[in-house]
Amino acid sequence: MSLLEQIDSVKQAALAELRSAQDLPSLERAKGGALGAEGSFTSLMKQLGSLAREERPAAGKAINAAKQELEAALQERRTELELKAALPKDPTDFSLPGRRRAPGRIHPLTQTTADIVRAFRRLGFAVADGPEIEDEYHCFDALNTPADHPARDSQDTFFLAGAAPGQRPLLRTHTSSVQIRVMEKQAPPIRIVVPGRVFRRDNADATHNPTFQQIEGLYVDRGVTVGDLKGTVTEVFQSLLGNEVKLRFRPHYFSYTEPSFEIDFTSPLVKKMGKEWLEIAGCGMVHPAVFERVGYDPEVWSGWAFGFGIERIAMIRYGINDIRLFYENDVRFLSQF
Numbered sequence: 001m002s003l004l005e006q007i008d009s010v011k012q013a014a015l016a017e018l019r020s021a022q023d024l025p026s027l028e029r030a031k032g033g034a035l036g037a038e039g040s041f042t043s044l045m046k047q048l049g050s051l052a053r054e055e056r057p058a059a060g061k062a063i064n065a066a067k068q069e070l071e072a073a074l075q076e077r078r079t080e081l082e083l084k085a086a087l088p089k090d091p092t093d094f095s096l097p098g099r100r101r102a103p104g105r106i107h108p109l110t111q112t113t114a115d116i117v118r119a120f121r122r123l124g125f126a127v128a129d130g131p132e133i134e135d136e137y138h139c140f141d142a143l144n145t146p147a148d149h150p151a152r153d154s155q156d157t158f159f160l161a162g163a164a165p166g167q168r169p170l171l172r173t174h175t176s177s178v179q180i181r182v183m184e185k186q187a188p189p190i191r192i193v194v195p196g197r198v199f200r201r202d203n204a205d206a207t208h209n210p211t212f213q214q215i216e217g218l219y220v221d222r223g224v225t226v227g228d229l230k231g232t233v234t235e236v237f238q239s240l241l242g243n244e245v246k247l248r249f250r251p252h253y254f255s256y257t258e259p260s261f262e263i264d265f266t267s268p269l270v271k272k273m274g275k276e277w278l279e280i281a282g283c284g285m286v287h288p289a290v291f292e293r294v295g296y297d298p299e300v301w302s303g304w305a306f307g308f309g310i311e312r313i314a315m316i317r318y319g320i321n322d323i324r325l326f327y328e329n330d331v332r333f334l335s336q337f
Contacts, residue, residue, distance in 0.1 A: 130178035171199035189221035213310035220303030229304040257284025281308035
């Protein structure tokens with residue numbers, strides 16, 4: 001029998017032994033018998049030296065091909081036996097009752113966000129989303145924020161390294177950047193809310209955190225007025241905090257709205273905190289310069305935008321006096337909600 005015929009014969013015998021192994025130890029024994037130091041293929045390799053020079057390449061190639069086939073069969077059988085070993089020894093009784101999950105809670109910020117979104121959906125608003133890592137154009141330029149505005153300083157905003165001023169990526173300081181992205185892609189009318197995480201260089205204390213949740217509202221259509229803004233805001237806050245809520249609008253300045261307002265509110269909850277009024281949101285009519293940036297004609301379209309922190313609403317609803325409690329992941333705190 002020629003060496004090539006021996007190679008095929010030894011391969012077939014080794015394949016049969018590998019595939020018939022009933023457990024991992026017997027598979028390792030079959031592997032040693034074929035591919036080990038004293039294995040059948042090692043013996044064949046030793047015979048190569050006795051062949052004529054012109055016969056050696058074909059024989060060596062055949063041995064290598066056979067070894068690769070055996071190694072593939074070995075791995076396949078090992079996977080089958082490992083899976084078999086992992087199966088339970090006793091059959092599973094699927095009629096037994098299943099394990100119950102430990103009771104959990106929805107985070108208070110998630111609950112509050114869901115209630116806010118639900119209030120807006122009842123008024124016909126859709127939910128929009130955008131990236132947390134923004135560019136200066138969408139976060140500042142398109143929102144009519146000048147280059148020398150304090151918000152664009154590194155002491156107020158988290159800029160990311162790797163780009164020149166004016167092109168630097170940053171962690172968004174407000175969800176207002178999403179209104180630009182939506183208006184760039186969609187023609188009016190628009191009615192959206194944008195909940196999401198924002199980032200500012202604030203020291204962590206009872207009322208500030210470097211990261212917090214915000215929700216932005218935007219309504220653009222023909223003939224939109226401040227009256228529409230006031231009616232929507234009043235409806236949403238009364239839905240969230242009760243019909244006894246009263247709002248007042250104070251003139252303010254924001255670069256992307258004109259006129260602009262700060263919204264204060266009062267309620268029995270606020271009075272329990274020892275305050276008469278509490279600032280809760282900023283708002284205003286969308287600045288014509290913002291509309292021009294996105295290609296809207298400010299002579300045709302008008303709209304309002306407002307934003308507020310979700311933590312502030314949750315703190316009032318649940319009587320929490322320290323914003324940091326939301327982010328400490330203390331189960332004793334979270335299990336109350």
